[in-house]
Amino acid sequence: MNKLVKTKNLMKIMGVVNCLAMALVAQTANTACAWILGQPKEPEEAKRMRRF
Amino acid sequence: MIEKISKYLFEFQYKNGVLEEKERNLYEYAYNLLICRSVIYLVIVAVGVWMGNLKEIIVFLLSFISLRQYAGGIHLEKTEQCMIASGFLVCIAGEYLSKFSMPTVVIFWLWIVAVGCIWILAPVGCNNKKLDEIEQRVYRKCSRILLVNECFLIFIMFVAKHLWISKGIMLAQIILSINLILGWLKENFFTQRLVKTN
Numbered sequence: 001m002n003k004l005v006k007t008k009n010l011m012k013i014m015g016v017v018n019c020l021a022m023a024l025v026a027q028t029a030n031t032a033c034a035w036i037l038g039q040p041k042e043p044e045e046a047k048r049m050r051r052f
Numbered sequence: 053m054i055e056k057i058s059k060y061l062f063e064f065q066y067k068n069g070v071l072e073e074k075e076r077n078l079y080e081y082a083y084n085l086l087i088c089r090s091v092i093y094l095v096i097v098a099v100g101v102w103m104g105n106l107k108e109i110i111v112f113l114l115s116f117i118s119l120r121q122y123a124g125g126i127h128l129e130k131t132e133q134c135m136i137a138s139g140f141l142v143c144i145a146g147e148y149l150s151k152f153s154m155p156t157v158v159i160f161w162l163w164i165v166a167v168g169c170i171w172i173l174a175p176v177g178c179n180n181k182k183l184d185e186i187e188q189r190v191y192r193k194c195s196r197i198l199l200v201n202e203c204f205l206i207f208i209m210f211v212a213k214h215l216w217i218s219k220g221i222m223l224a225q226i227i228l229s230i231n232l233i234l235g236w237l238k239e240n241f242f243t244q245r246l247v248k249t250n
Contacts, residue, residue, distance in 0.1 A: 007068065014065055021082035028085060032124035032175045032183060032191045035089050036117065036142065037231075038134030039127040041180045043077040052190050 025049060054091075054131050058083035084131070092135050099143050108153075109146035111220035115202055116142075116228060122195040123174035124183070125231030126238055145223055153216035163222040166229035170199055176235040199225075 028034045029042075029049040058080045065071040071079055096113065100106035128134045175191035177183035183191065202221050209217040 011065075011068060011070060014061070014070065017061075017086070018065075018079070018082075021079070021086040024085045024089065025078065025082045031121040032177065032181065032187070033121050033127070034085055034181075035092060036120070036134070036138035037126070037128055038088055038131060038138065039178055039180045040081060040084050040088075040131065043081050045075075045078040046081060050187075052186060 054084055054087050055080075057087060088131060088135060092138055095135075095139050096142050099139070100146060103143070103147060103150075105146040105150035108149035108216065108220060109142055111217050112145045112149060112224050113142055115205075115221040116145075116224035119170070119195060119198050119202065119225070119228055120231070122191045122198060123170060123228060123232060124176045124178065124181075124191070124235060125228065126176075126235035127178040127180065129179075141227070145227065149216060149220050149223065153219060155210075155215055155219040155222060159219065159222055159226070162226050166222075166226040167199065167203065169229035169232060170225060171196060173229075173232045173236050174199075176232050176239060178235060178239065 025046050026049045029046050030051055033039055061083050062071060062076055062079050065079075066073065066076075096109060097106065100109040128137055174195040175183060175188060177187075202225065206218045206221050209215070209221070
């Protein structure tokens, strides 16, 4: 029971993390550079988030 | 290391039925971005507080990143290398600004050249993110608008006698122009040579 509650809470936290991560992907899809000196290989799905 | 954490986060949610296999690439990329950004900014702020030059670091970082995101430039191949180099670059720039806050004639002329380089070269793509024609057009426009705004801010801060802020923005643009030149050389010279030899 305790394990189930813990997993459920963890999933809620992961939901927030997922939202943050996706917001970052959407932002970097519309820029030329992900962060200061880094740019991981951009997947095709991320390119579809381009707004122009 | 960061790739392993990203994979673990995806696997954990995949096993619990939250995410699907087809979303793997996107989510691993997303976690990679989130972890890298969080870690690098936390490290930079911690080092800034520890060295007592947080305000110089923030001025440099804000002017550098806002322009860099549209101008692009050279990127390192491995995530860990990028993080170490980024942290090192920002901390050195912050330390330099806190020690030598007055703009000099050399810095002024270097800045003039840097503005010209950014205007001409931006945007520069990289291996991991090739820019198509539309992206080039949009990012060129954005980077030029930001460049003009930053130059205007340099002038305002100079008149308002906040010389260290002027120098911080100048320094960010000088370093960005070096990034752009290196990125342009890598993309147009080294990559083409490798293609020819293959």
